[in-house]
Each structure stands twice: as C-alpha cells, then as structure tokens.
Amino acid sequence: MYELIEKAEIFNVHKMVIKAPEIANSIKPGQFVIIMGNEYSERIPITVSDWNTDTGAITLYVLELGISTLELARMKAGDSLYAVTGPLGIPSEIKNYGTVALGGGCYGIGGIYPIAKACKEAGNKVISIIEARYSSMFYHEKELHAVSDQVLYATSDGSKGKKGKVEDVIGEMLEEGVKIDHAFFMGCTQMLERCSEATRPYAIPTKVALNSIMLDGTGMCGACRVSIGGETKFACVDGPEFDGHKVDWKELNRRKSAYTEHEAVVYQSYSHGCLAEKKLRQEL
Amino acid sequence: MELTAKERMAIERHGMAEQPPDLRNRNFEEVPYGYTPEEAVAEAQRCLNCKKRQCISGCPVEVPIPEFIALVAEEKFAEAARLIKTKNVLPAICGRVCPQETQCEEVCVRGKKDVTKAVAIGNLERFVADYERENNLMEVPELPDKNGFKIAVIGSGPSGLTVAGDLIQLGYEATIYEAFHLGGGVLVYGIPEFRLPKKIVEKEIGALEDLGVKIYYNSVIGRLYKVDDLFNIMGFNAVYIGVGAGLPIFLNVPGMNLNGVFSANEYLTRSNLMKSYLFPKYRTPMVIGKKVAVLGGGNVAMDSARTALRLGAEKVTIVYRRAREQMPARAAEVHHAEEEKIEFRLLSSPVEIYGNEQGWATGMKCQRYELGEPDESGRQRPVPIENSFFEFDCDQVIVAIGGQANPLITATTPDMKVNKWGYIEVDDWGRTNKEFVYAGGDIVTGAATVISAMGAGRRAAKAIHEDLMKETDETLRPPDEEVE
Ligand SMILES: Cc1cc2nc3c(=O)[nH]c(=O)nc-3n(C[C@H](O)[C@H](O)[C@H](O)COP(=O)(O)OP(=O)(O)OC[C@H]3O[C@@H](n4cnc5c(N)ncnc54)[C@H](O)[C@@H]3O)c2cc1C
Ligand SMILES: Cc1cc2nc3c(=O)[nH]c(=O)nc-3n(C[C@H](O)[C@H](O)[C@H](O)COP(=O)(O)OP(=O)(O)OC[C@H]3O[C@@H](n4cnc5c(N)ncnc54)[C@H](O)[C@@H]3O)c2cc1C
Ligand code: SF4
Numbered sequence: 077m078y079e080l081i082e083k084a085e086i087f088n089v090h091k092m093v094i095k096a097p098e099i100a101n102s103i104k105p106g107q108f109v110i111i112m113g114n115e116y117s118e119r120i121p122i123t124v125s126d127w128n129t130d131t132g133a134i135t136l137y138v139l140e141l142g143i144s145t146l147e148l149a150r151m152k153a154g155d156s157l158y159a160v161t162g163p164l165g166i167p168s169e170i171k172n173y174g175t176v177a178l179g180g181g182c183y184g185i186g187g188i189y190p191i192a193k194a195c196k197e198a199g200n201k202v203i204s205i206i207e208a209r210y211s212s213m214f215y216h217e218k219e220l221h222a223v224s225d226q227v228l229y230a231t232s233d234g235s236k237g238k239k240g241k242v243e244d245v246i247g248e249m250l251e252e253g254v255k256i257d258h259a260f261f262m263g264c265t266q267m268l269e270r271c272s273e274a275t276r277p278y279a280i281p282t283k284v285a286l287n288s289i290m291l292d293g294t295g296m297c298g299a300c301r302v303s304i305g306g307e308t309k310f311a312c313v314d315g316p317e318f319d320g321h322k323v324d325w326k327e328l329n330r331r332k333s334a335y336t337e338h339e340a341v342v343y344q345s346y347s348h349g350c351l352a353e354k355k356l357r358q359e360l
Numbered sequence: 361m362e363l364t365a366k367e368r369m370a371i372e373r374h375g376m377a378e379q380p381p382d383l384r385n386r387n388f389e390e391v392p393y394g395y396t397p398e399e400a401v402a403e404a405q406r407c408l409n410c411k412k413r414q415c416i417s418g419c420p421v422e423v424p425i426p427e428f429i430a431l432v433a434e435e436k437f438a439e440a441a442r443l444i445k446t447k448n449v450l451p452a453i454c455g456r457v458c459p460q461e462t463q464c465e466e467v468c469v470r471g472k473k474d475v476t477k478a479v480a481i482g483n484l485e486r487f488v489a490d491y492e493r494e495n496n497l498m499e500v501p502e503l504p505d506k507n508g509f510k511i512a513v514i515g516s517g518p519s520g521l522t523v524a525g526d527l528i529q530l531g532y533e534a535t536i537y538e539a540f541h542l543g544g545g546v547l548v549y550g551i552p553e554f555r556l557p558k559k560i561v562e563k564e565i566g567a568l569e570d571l572g573v574k575i576y577y578n579s580v581i582g583r584l585y586k587v588d589d590l591f592n593i594m595g596f597n598a599v600y601i602g603v604g605a606g607l608p609i610f611l612n613v614p615g616m617n618l619n620g621v622f623s624a625n626e627y628l629t630r631s632n633l634m635k636s637y638l639f640p641k642y643r644t645p646m647v648i649g650k651k652v653a654v655l656g657g658g659n660v661a662m663d664s665a666r667t668a669l670r671l672g673a674e675k676v677t678i679v680y681r682r683a684r685e686q687m688p689a690r691a692a693e694v695h696h697a698e699e700e701k702i703e704f705r706l707l708s709s710p711v712e713i714y715g716n717e718q719g720w721a722t723g724m725k726c727q728r729y730e731l732g733e734p735d736e737s738g739r740q741r742p743v744p745i746e747n748s749f750f751e752f753d754c755d756q757v758i759v760a761i762g763g764q765a766n767p768l769i770t771a772t773t774p775d776m777k778v779n780k781w782g783y784i785e786v787d788d789w790g791r792t793n794k795e796f797v798y799a800g801g802d803i804v805t806g807a808a809t810v811i812s813a814m815g816a817g818r819r820a821a822k823a824i825h826e827d828l829m830k831e832t833d834e835t836l837r838p839p840d841e842e843v844e
C-alpha cells in the first residue's frame with residue numbers, strides 16, 4: 077500500500093504526493109510510474125514530477141480525463157493507492173546542450189520540471205514554456221521558475237503570456253533568431269505533434285515524451301508500440317522519449333483512441349453517482 | 361485386496377468429467393471438474409507399479425509416480441500429495457498444465473501403443489493436490505534455524521517460486537521482487553482461469569508467504585534496483601533471475617500496428633491479470649472481437665483463441681504455419697479448442713493484415729504452405745506455396761507466435777553473459793558467469809514449460825546452497841589453517 081500524503085486540486089489537475097521511498101531513491105528525470113488506485117483499477121502511467129529522498133515522497137500531477145484519473149482525483153490525503161510501480165522508462169538524456177527549450181501542456185507542466193531542473197544543473201540555459209486555457213490553470217510555477225532562466229506562458233484566452241500555445245511561443249522565438257540547441261516537449265499528443273512541427277524547419281533536436289496506452293510497462297505486452305522512423309518501438313522500455321520529428325503521429329492517435337467507447341461506458345456508469353456504481357459492483 | 365496385473369490391465373482409463381463445450385464456451389469456469397475419490401482410486405488401480413518405473417524418466421523433476429499412485433489406491437490422498445511435493449512443490453498446477461502426453465504419460469508402459477491409454481498421472485496428481493488443499497490438509501513444514509543468508513529472487517513465476525520455497529526450507533531468508541501487482545508470472549497473467557483457477561495460484565503463494573517468503577510487488581528490477589544493487593545496497597548474498605521470456609514477437613507484415621491487433625501477452629494479460637472479462641467492474645477495457653484470428657499453434661494460441669470465444673467472439677480461427685501434428689500445444693487443449701468449434705487454418709501464414717480508414721483491422725491475406733524437408737528440430741519445415749493466397753475477414757488479430765528474451769535485466773547487467781538471442785547463459789545448475797547470480801526458467805531456455813522452469817529453480821536452489829555453504833566454510837576456517 078502506498079499512502080497518499082498530500083492531495084490538492086488545481087482546476088482539473090490533481091497533485092498527488094505519495095509515499096514511495098524506494099522509488100524516490102532511484103527515480104531520474106523523465107521516468108514515470110504505473111499506478112492503480114484500487115484493486116479494480118486500470119494500470120495507468122503517470123510521470124513523476126518531483127521527489128524527495130528525505131521524506132520518501134514522490135509528486136504526481138494527474139489530469140482528470142476518464143474513469144481512472146477520476147477515481148484517483150476522488151482520493152483524499154490519508155488514503156492508500158493499491159499499486160505504484162516504478163521507476164519505468166529510460167531517463168531523459170541530460171547534458172550541457174547550451175540552450176534548452178522545454179514545453180509543457182496539461183500534465184506536462186509538472187512533468188517537465190525535473191528535466192528542467194537537471195538541465196539547469198548540467199549548466200544549460202533553460203527556457204520553460206507552459207500552456208493552459210486560462211491563467212488560473214497553471215501550477216507548479218514557483219518550482220519551475222526556480223530552475224529556469226526564463227518561464228514563458230501561453231494561454232488560449234490570452235489571460236497570461238502569449239495568446240496561443242507553446243508552439244506559437246517557440247515558433248516566434250525561432251523566427252526572431254533565438255538560438256535553441258535542444259527542445260523537449262511533454263503534454264497531449266496534439267501538442268507534441270504541433271511543437272515538433274514548429275522545430276522541424278530549424279532542425280532542432282527535439283524529444284517528445286509519448287503517452288501511448290500502456291499495460292505492464294516492462295516491455296512484455298507491446299500495447300504501447302509506436303512507429304519511430306518506420307521502426308516499431310515500445311514506448312515503456314525504449315522510451316517514453318523519442319525524436320519528435322520521426323514519430324508516426326497518425327498511428328499513435330489512432331492507437332490511443334482504441335478504447336474510446338469503453339471509456340465512455342464506464343465513465344457514464346460512474347458519473348451516475350456512487351449509488352449506481354455500488355450497484356454495478358454488486359451485480360457483477 | 362490386491363489386484364492382479366491382469367485385472368489392472370482390464371481397467372479402462374478414466375476421463376475427467378467436463379463442462380460441455382456449448383456451455384463452457386461462454387464462461388470462464390474451469391473446464392474439467394476433477395475426479396471423484398472413487399474415480400481416482402479406480403484410475404490408480406490401473407498402475408502396474410512397474411519395477412523399471414519408466415514413467416519417472418519422463419518427468420523433468422522425477423516425481424515418484426508409482427509410489428504416489430499406490431498411496432492413491434489406498435485412499436491416502438493427502439499422503440500422496442505430500443510425497444509428490446518432495447519433488448514438485450506445485451502439483452495442483454502441474455497436474456493441470458504439464459504436457460503429460462510428451463512427458464510422464466508418454467513413457468508409461470500402459471501408453472506404449474496409445475498414449476491416451478497411459479495411466480492418467482496428471483489427473484491423479486491434480487486430484488490429490490486438490491484434495492489436500494480443499495480439505496485444508498496442507499501442512500506447514502518445519503523450518504530449520506535461519507542461517508543468516510539472504511537471497512533475492514527476481515520474478516514470481518514458477519521458477520522463482522520454487523527457488524524461494526526451496527531455500528526458505530533450508531534456512532535462508534528469501535525475498536521475491538515481482539514487477540506486477542500479483543504473483544505467479546504466466547500462471548496468473550497468461551494461462552486463463554478456465555484452465556488454471558487463480559485461487560489455486562493464490563493459495564500456493566499464500567503458503568509460501570506463511571513460510572516467511574517476502575514478496576515485494578510492483579518492483580521492476582533493472583529499474584528500481586540493478587542486480588548489483590541487490591548485493592551492494594540491499595545486502596543480499598545471492599540473486600536468482602527468473603523473469604520469464606516475455607517480449608512479444610510481431611510478424612513482419614503490413615498492418616501489425618493496426619487497432620485490433622494484439623500480442624497474445626497483451627490480450628491475455630488484459631483478460632486474466634486485469635480481469636477485463638469482468639469489465640466494467642474491473643476497469644481495464646477490452647475490445648470484443650466478432651471474428652478473431654489467432655496466429656500460432658502453441659498453448660498461448662489455444663488460450664488466446666478460447667479466451668476470445670468466451671469474451672463473446674462469433675468466430676475464432678487459428679492460423680498456423682505447420683500441420684496439426686506439429687502444434688506444440690498440449691493435446692488436451694487442442695482437443696478442447698476443437699470441441700469448442702474453433703476453426704483451424706493449418707499450413708497457412710498471413711502476409712498482410714488489412715485495415716479500414718479508422719485504422720482498425722478488417723481482414724487478412726494468408727499464404728498456403730506445404731511440408732518440406734525436416735529442419736534441425738526434426739520437424740518438417742513448412743514452405744510457402746507460390747501464388748496460393750486466400751483472404752478472410754477478421755476484426756481482431758492475436759499474435760501468439762512466440763516470444764524473445766526481455767532485455768530489461770540483461771541490458772542493465774552488462775557483465776552478465778547472454779547468448780546470441782539474449783537468453784542468459786548458465787551452467788547445468790543455473791550459475792551465470794557472475795558470482796552468486798543464478799538464472800533459470802524461460803529467461804534461460806526460451807518459452808518452455810511450467811515444470812521445466814520449476815526444475816531449473818530446484819537445481820539453482822541446490823547450487824546456491826552449495827556455493828554459499830562453501831563460502832561459509834572458508835570464512836569460518838581459522839586463519840592459520842589457511843596459511844598452511
Ligand atoms: C509515459 C506516460 C506518462 C504519462 N504521464 C501523465 C501524467 O503525468 N499525468 C497525467 O495526467 N497523465 C499522464 N499520462 C496519461 C495518462 O496515463 C492517461 O491520461 C490516463 O491513462 C487516462 O486514463 P483515464 O481512464 O482517466 O482516461 P480514459 O478515458 O480511459 O482515456 C483518456 C485518454 O487516455 C489514454 N489512455 C487510456 N488508458 C491508458 C493507459 N492505460 N495508458 C496510457 N494512456 C491511456 C487514452 O488513449 C485516451 O486518449 C501519461 C501517459 C504515459 C504513457
Ligand atoms: C498463455 C500461456 C500458456 C501456457 N501454457 C502452458 C501449459 O499449459 N503448460 C506448461 O507447462 N507451460 C505453459 N506455458 C509456459 C509456462 O507458463 C512458462 O514456461 C513458465 O511460466 C515459465 O516460468 P518462469 O518462472 O521462467 O517465468 P514466468 O512465468 O514468465 O514469470 C516471470 C515473472 O517475472 C516477472 N518479471 C519479469 N521481469 C521482471 C523484472 N525486471 N523485475 C521483477 N519481476 C520481473 C514477471 O512479471 C513474471 O511474474 C504457457 C505460457 C503462456 C504464456
Ligand atoms: S510434474 Fe508433470 S511431468 Fe511430472 S509427473 Fe507430474 S504431471 Fe507428469
């Protein structure tokens with residue numbers, strides 16, 4: 077059992093601080109965990125945003141989307157998670173690139189933090205660019221500021237920073253001739269694709285953290301397979317970071333939509349309220 | 361009352377009562393019901409108690425077959441189970457899943473002419489183990505004093521469980537690290553409920569925990585700790601690697617990444633481990649195929665096909681490159697699959713999987729094969745027949761054509777020797793080239809059987825004991841003696 081020691085809600089993103097000392101001791105930037113809220117849950121992958129080896133706590137930011145993330149969102153401090161497995165995936169390659177641009181949207185705002193921190197420690201100039209619909213949806217900002225030379229904002233309504241998205245900010249910078257030696261993006265697939273397209277004309281080495289559907293996270297099932305430059309790779313063990321200019325986005329989006337109908341069914345059954353849910357459990 | 365050999369010979373083999381095919385093809389309950397005590401005794405009376413004990417030579421762990429069967433004949437069922445356990449710690453499982461027709465029963469004298477007439481050793485093994493478990497007669501063995509050595513076992517499949525069980529009984533502290541949230545390896549995520557009820561595996565694991573074996577779940581070695589960390593940070597004295605094969609192979613044909621195309625590992629893990637057959641109570645979704653094609657001819661293919669049927673498929677087709685006689689699956693499972701009206705397209709292999717606009721599989725194109733010259737394994741090699749293609753519709757494809765070595769541990773332990781396929785190299789006793797690191801089961805042999813994985817575990821446990829005891833003798837030797 078893994079105790080939830082802190083829980084906070086920032087709009088539709090849920091901060092979950094979980095006691096997992098062994099993971100806190102071994103995790104590196106760019107790695108993720110697979111978690112199950114209870115024994116009936118799906119195994120879902122979540123990036124680790126922060127960790128503390130003294131307290132043995134790891135921090136996750138979970139974006140509420142469907143049933144699994146919703147059930148996690150309903151948990152309270154003091155509750156326990158059924159399973160937390162990790163660290164998983166290959167850590168980000170951290171070295172002194174020069175200037176590094178990191179772009180984060182939705183859970184990626186929290187997700188890029190450890191990479192920004194490590195890049196800063198490795199001597200890079202770190203520019204963090206984060207996007208959200210409105211200014212009130214940003215989180216983990218103070219921490220991000222502390223490890224970035226510059227934090228730039230993009231919002232859909234223009235309430236903070238540039239009106240637009242990460243790729244608009246980075247596109248403008250590149251147009252203006254700002255030198256970027258390495259780019260890194262984390263967020264939803266559409267954002268990853270658009271940002272990769274923004275850096276492609278400038279041939280900037282671009283890494284994206286892919287979020288294909290996963291099951292075991294150890295390379296055993298192949299559910300997470302993605303095509304990178306025409307080659308099949310398993311995102312959980314060969315990634316999650318890949319060259320953004322080589323990803324087959326169409327295939328990834330298609331594979332990610334495989335369970336849309338199921339997601340709707342189970343989500344609806346849940347939203348009908350806990351009573352209906354209870355009944356469902358009894359019936360089955 | 362002692363029976364004469366002639367009287368024994370006159371008794372016909374007792375089959376096990378089973379769920380009828382048109383009932384079981386829609387539920388996940390176990391197919392054979394098991395023997396009644398009367399049936400077990402009667403079957404046991406068929407054994408001739410041969411002097412040469414041929415049957416034992418067919419069992420990879422040398423279960424004392426005639427002796428345990430004699431106990432069954434005397435209705436000493438629990439005693440029989442205990443006798444088996446001196447050689448095989450998981451009889452309820454092996455009785456169900458061993459390919460008896462190519463092992464113990466193949467060489468039984470009563471099956472000389474026709475293996476289906478051999479003494480039903482597997483059925484009897486299953487019966488006595490079930491009897492012991494269901495009547496709460498399982499005994500907790502007495503443990504010797506702890507010897508102070510700590511052993512880490514990576515993986516809780518049959519080989520890892522055997523190592524931990526053997527060593528704890530020799531006074532070691534045994535700790536298992538398992539990647540998943542449940543233990544048992546393929547026994548829980550691969551082999552379906554209708555062939556091996558999960559409560560049996562749970563019970564066996566519970567029994568090990570009662571003995572003091574610690575199991576840390578959700579622990580992926582190679583990531584959480586490297587093998588060397590287990591010595592240096594965690595203070596273990598020896599490490600056993602039993603992580604299974606578990607890297608799925610996909611065919612190199614167009615369409616392999618379409619939606620609806622699964623590795624058998626994914627398909628079975630969703631259904632078994634994550635219980636998506638109970639969706640939405642269990643949250644892991646599974647798309648139900650209407651027309652399902654399964655590629656392969658082994659146990660994994662049979663299990664996938666029969667799972668698809670139970671999940672609600674209208675039609676399930678097995679596509680296999682070789683002939684029926686060459687299918688590596690247990691005979692009983694092929695038979696069950698046929699009874700359940702699974703279609704077999706033998707001597708065929710896909711060349712393309714078709715998909716629709718939305719990226720879902722819709723059908724496949726196959727090529728026909730014929731049998732040619734025998735290959736190294738002695739099996740006739742399938743050769744494609746030119747221009748002999750056929751097509752059929754399917755909305756789901758399950759690829760069960762075998763696996764490869766999972767590189768997670770070996771890649772993070774670069775000084776450990778592996779062969780050219782990535783399997784770990786060991787001596788006859790499971791020793792790797794790294795001191796105090798041992799390995800066994802599928803990660804050494806490639807996909808094999810439960811009982812061979814257990815046999816490898818048993819040998820490695822012996823080697824670990826021998827090597828560590830040698831070590832103590834040396835350290836305990838007084839220094840001046842060493843000088844001489
Ligand atoms: C390496 C990696 C790191 C991730 N990090 C984070 C993170 O830090 N914070 C965060 O909020 N989300 C993260 N995700 C995404 C997160 O796993 C999914 O949002 C979550 O599984 C959705 O589950 P659901 O039931 O709530 O939603 P659903 O309604 O089931 O699905 C919503 C979307 O999530 C995807 N999804 C569904 N099941 C899975 C699954 N088992 N594995 C992966 N994706 C799935 C679907 O393709 C769909 O597009 C990460 C994904 C990956 C692969
Ligand atoms: C569907 C299917 C049906 C089968 N049917 C039969 C049958 O009828 N009869 C028969 O005899 N054999 C059968 N087999 C084969 C048999 O199950 C295997 O040969 C046997 O389970 C191998 O045992 P093992 O202990 O080597 O590994 P496994 O059973 O594969 O167990 C390995 C364990 O290690 C864990 N692990 C992997 N990597 C790590 C890591 N890095 N850190 C921690 N843990 C890790 C895995 O999660 C798993 O639990 C079948 C196999 C399959 C897949
Ligand atoms: S363990 Fe398997 S091979 Fe050995 S006697 Fe039992 S069923 Fe036969």
Ligand code: SF4
Pocket residue numbers: 406407408409410413414415416425426467468469470479481
């Ligand atoms: S070979 Fe067959 S008949 Fe002879 S002892 Fe063994 S099981 Fe009995």
Ligand code: FES
Pocket residue numbers: 289290291292293294295296297298299300301310311312313
């Ligand atoms: S999640 Fe199973 S192989 Fe990646």
